[in-house]
Amino acid sequence: MQNKRVLILHGWGGSEYPHWQAWLATELIKQNDIVSFPSLPNKDFPNFKQWINFVEKEINHFVPDIVVCHSLGSISWFHILEKLDIKPLEKLLLVAPVRKDCDIKELKDFFPYKVPKNLKANKALLIVSTNDIYMNLHEANELQHELNIEMRILENAGHINADSGFGEFKEVLDWINE
Numbered sequence: 208m209q210n211k212r213v214l215i216l217h218g219w220g221g222s223e224y225p226h227w228q229a230w231l232a233t234e235l236i237k238q239n240d241i242v243s244f245p246s247l248p249n250k251d252f253p254n255f256k257q258w259i260n261f262v263e264k265e266i267n268h269f270v271p272d273i274v275v276c277h278s279l280g281s282i283s284w285f286h287i288l289e290k291l292d293i294k295p296l297e298k299l300l301l302v303a304p305v306r307k308d309c310d311i312k313e314l315k316d317f318f319p320y321k322v323p324k325n326l327k328a329n330k331a332l333l334i335v336s337t338n339d340i341y342m343n344l345h346e347a348n349e350l351q352h353e354l355n356i357e358m359r360i361l362e363n364a365g366h367i368n369a370d371s372g373f374g375e376f377k378e379v380l381d382w383i384n385e
Contacts (some may be wrong), residue, residue, distance in 0.1 A: 221247075289327065
């Protein structure tokens, strides 16, 4: 079996250890997959143009088979799909994306966003929580309907990050390896 090429896109503030994305990168490397887990520029004060240009260059250089996004990383991916004509991915994972009308001052340039008509992925999954402060369950259901992809709902998982107890996230690794 060929090694997977996995691009991991973090959200606002990054996803360093003990975040599940850092754990995932390590686990994928242990199984000899090829991983790109870049620290996006100015992660604490994201600049829309810098992030999108950076991700575009990374996609063109790395050419991933699988993309794993968390939070603002998912929104960045939506913007990338508007801008680039990429080769279809094997898989796309969107974890805890942010609502369309997010009004956080530091992130204003990322919103509102258009929901892509085509995710350019053979298989896609949306993972959300019943109590995420950045997207409630009603908004998650609307996004899932617009994207027309499978959705898994985690009970009381917050923003599905290290602060809500997600250091190890075996379900994600299992899904990538299916």
